[in-house]
Amino acid sequence: MSDTNRSTGTQLVKRGLAEMLKGGVIMDVVDAGQARIAEDAGASAVMALERVPSDIRRDGGVARMSDPEMIEGIKEAVTIPVMAKARIGHFAEAQILEALGVDYVDESEVLTPADEAHHIDKWAFTVPFVCGATNLGEALRRISEGACMIRSKGEAGTGNIVEAVRHLRSIIGDMRKITQADAAELFDWAKRLQAPLPLVQEIADTGRLPVPMFCAGGIATPADASLVMQLGAEAVFVGSGIFKSDDPAPRARAIVEATTNFADPTLLAKVSRGLGGAMPGLELGDLETRLADRGW
Amino acid sequence: MKIGVLALQGAFARHAAVLSAVGAAPLEVRHAGDLAQVDALVVPGGESTTMSMLLEASGLREPLEERLAGGLAVLGTCAGMILLAAEVLDGRLDQRPLGAIDLGVRRNGYGRQVDSFETEVAVEEIGAPFHGVFIRAPLVERVGPGVEVLAEVDGHAVLCREGNVLVSSFHPELAGDDRIHRWFVESAAAGPDPVPEG
Numbered sequence: 092m093s094d095t096n097r098s099t100g101t102q103l104v105k106r107g108l109a110e111m112l113k114g115g116v117i118m119d120v121v122d123a124g125q126a127r128i129a130e131d132a133g134a135s136a137v138m139a140l141e142r143v144p145s146d147i148r149r150d151g152g153v154a155r156m157s158d159p160e161m162i163e164g165i166k167e168a169v170t171i172p173v174m175a176k177a178r179i180g181h182f183a184e185a186q187i188l189e190a191l192g193v194d195y196v197d198e199s200e201v202l203t204p205a206d207e208a209h210h211i212d213k214w215a216f217t218v219p220f221v222c223g224a225t226n227l228g229e230a231l232r233r234i235s236e237g238a239c240m241i242r243s244k245g246e247a248g249t250g251n252i253v254e255a256v257r258h259l260r261s262i263i264g265d266m267r268k269i270t271q272a273d274a275a276e277l278f279d280w281a282k283r284l285q286a287p288l289p290l291v292q293e294i295a296d297t298g299r300l301p302v303p304m305f306c307a308g309g310i311a312t313p314a315d316a317s318l319v320m321q322l323g324a325e326a327v328f329v330g331s332g333i334f335k336s337d338d339p340a341p342r343a344r345a346i347v348e349a350t351t352n353f354a355d356p357t358l359l360a361k362v363s364r365g366l367g368g369a370m371p372g373l374e375l376g377d378l379e380t381r382l383a384d385r386g387w
Numbered sequence: 388m389k390i391g392v393l394a395l396q397g398a399f400a401r402h403a404a405v406l407s408a409v410g411a412a413p414l415e416v417r418h419a420g421d422l423a424q425v426d427a428l429v430v431p432g433g434e435s436t437t438m439s440m441l442l443e444a445s446g447l448r449e450p451l452e453e454r455l456a457g458g459l460a461v462l463g464t465c466a467g468m469i470l471l472a473a474e475v476l477d478g479r480l481d482q483r484p485l486g487a488i489d490l491g492v493r494r495n496g497y498g499r500q501v502d503s504f505e506t507e508v509a510v511e512e513i514g515a516p517f518h519g520v521f522i523r524a525p526l527v528e529r530v531g532p533g534v535e536v537l538a539e540v541d542g543h544a545v546l547c548r549e550g551n552v553l554v555s556s557f558h559p560e561l562a563g564d565d566r567i568h569r570w571f572v573e574s575a576a577a578g579p580d581p582v583p584e585g
Binding site: 095098099100101103104110111112113114115130131132133135136170172189193194195217218219344347350351355 | 394395396397398399400401417432433434436437440441444445465466477479494495499500501502503504505506507520521522523540541558561
């Protein structure tokens with residue numbers, strides 16, 4: 092149907108889809124049935140993967156991109172955007188996901204890294220990428236590689252919000268300090284963050300990342316969603332927190348309502364009632380593998 | 388002019404920023420009490436299924452339907468167009484559009500994200516072409532007799548008006564150009580247009 096001059100895969104349309112996902116909840120799903128539950132509950136997108144992070148953690152072994160058949164089943168089941176994960180540095184998996192027509196690729200530390208030095212050159216793709224970050228330097232390196240959305244990493248599969256809070260506070264706290272820095276200090280910030288100077292200068296001007304910043308890793312309750320939104324996240328990813336809870340559908344819906352009304356404690360009290368058990372959760376000190384340490 | 392921006396999910400903050408830039412006073416609308424205070428409303432892009440669910444959950448749907456029936460000036464972009472349309476094709480079975488403008492729209496009618504695009508859109512009402520940003524955009528497949536088509540891309544309407552309801556399948560809030568918002572605010576301030584005969 093194309094007659095006019097159309098530009099696809101531009102930064103504006105890639106970052107634009109992230110803008111459309113703001114204020115929403117992106118839910119991990121492992122099959123079409125879960126995808127429908129997520130969509131019914133008001134998810135603004137789903138992340139298709141073979142095992143949720145808590146199962147990846149339990150099972151061990153190498154975690155890879157999901158089977159294309161499973162991703163296609165999920166694409167057919169829902170009308171909302173479908174994201175999928177590629178291993179860090181595994182550009183061939185990302186090429187396959189692009190060919191499958193997924194709407195966002197997550198170059199994710201939840202899967203086993205394929206390259207211990209290089210992330211994917213994301214500028215080479217039409218499909219947009221989201222990447223995790225534990226601090227501002229990591230976020231800016233990913234943006235310089237072409238990421239169009241950043242998610243604070245947290246510690247996936249734990250149901251423990253403490254790492255998500257640490258990472259969000261680190262990223263936002265440093266941005267706040269940079270807005271107070273003078274021009275000479277910005278060079279030092281760029282050096283310490285190991286990040287490109289122009290991006291540091293942009294933060295000094297705007298006080299925010301040039302792409303949307305969402306939060307992931309450990310969100311298990313409506314209150315968790317409210318907490319990270321109040322700290323400055325613009326949307327939330329929920330992985331194991333929904334489908335590893337006692338009653339996924341009402342919890343999913345409650346987290347959606349909590350994300351919209353994150354600053355309204357009366358409503359949060361209402362939607363938090365009677366949801367059954369949350370996912371059990373893990374103490375960080377007990378972990379053998381810190382997924383958030385993956386990424387360079 | 389107090390212009391509400393439906394703030395259930397999506398690109399509401401970007402709309403509010405453009406509205407402030409053109410001198411309007413934006414107000415985020417999440418509850419019926421917010422809606423009661425506004426003179427006009429923007430329904431932003433985002434996910435229409437999410438916003439539909441939250442319209443019901445927040446108790447906003449009925450008061451919004453009443454305000455729309457009373458001639459509330461409204462600008463709907465992308466998912467906002469879907470929510471305001473009379474008919475949604477390829478939507479979910481339980482998706483009930485608000486029916487404020489007589490259009491039939493197909494969700495994601497231009498394709499998935501890899502097909503999202505930018506192109507120049509000729510809009511006579513605002514002079515020089517407008518930069519159209521189309522993101523998983525809805526495709527207008529049926530235009531009712533009372534609807535004015537203000538711009539087209541490849542033979543499909545992308546900017547339409549019926550009475551006080553203005554909708555676009557693209558994202559004026561992402562274009563770095565405030566002419567469509569300015570025009571919307573000025574038209575809303577001028578009061579209701581006569582409904583065209585026809």
